[in-house]
Amino acid sequence: MNESFKELQNISKSIDEILRVDEISQEIKESASKLNKTVEPCVKEIQQSASRLNNLVQGCFNDLSQAEDIWHSKQRIDQIATSEIWEEVGDLSGRVLRLRRLGNEYKSETVKQVKKSWYKRMARLENSSFYSNTNKPKTSLNIFEKDDLIKNLQSEVNFQLAGLKQKLSPNKAETGFMRGKYVTING
Incomplete structure (x- = not known):
């Protein structure tokens, strides 16, 4: 999973570099920007979930330390x-x-959400890359379409990793857990 995070970070960095380069077409920059905007909410949700889990674990450690x-x-x-x-x-x-x-329930829920998000993104990418406007399969891709596919795929992977990283990040302090349910640790 750590390797996946690193890979998504690399893709995210690649998108940032694409957006900074002046020689790249505006169309490619717009595609990268749109992709960035679609992945950003997933990243935030993953980070918030990780923060919630971290707070629960920290409470447990505090109780153990007190004991x-x-x-x-x-x-x-x-x-x-x-x-x-x-x-x-x-x-x-x-x-x-x-x-x-x-924690195990939360990890399971997180994996389900990430998989669902990934499958939706890949379906959109597949439809936009391999099917024409009339929903017929394309017989081939030209060099620009191939480049666009590679960049979009890199972007999707980066955003997915960033989403995971954000969801699992212990940096935000929140007390909620799993879709608004709150857990009482003391009893």
Whole structure:
């Protein structure tokens, strides 16, 4: 998956370079710009989802750190019954398992969304490249059509990777999880 992210980043950089070069036709620049605009929402959604997942995991780590501090505190341990400590450890273990389950569900949902987006993009690219305006298959592509196809494909891959990267990025702080559902970690 990391390689895919890198590949999409390379494609994105290629699009940026295309847009900066003066010798490239306006038509190609417009195509690259349109492609960039279609992928941008996917990238944002992937980044937001990653941020949500990161926040959930961070909450779990905070809870574990707090439990560790209590465990190491001699005075506190002397005052608390052993059964109560084990009960808290069990509760924290349950939370970790729930977070793992939610993380797996989220990853699965993310993969479904990314695949759906990819198939839609590829269908559009296939229709625009291999079929004429009358919906009949083209018998061949000229050199300009081939170049356009390659650039559009690179663009699509870049945008798809950027979308994944954004969705899985831990940089944004949001508390929502999976289509507006919120998760209570404490119980």
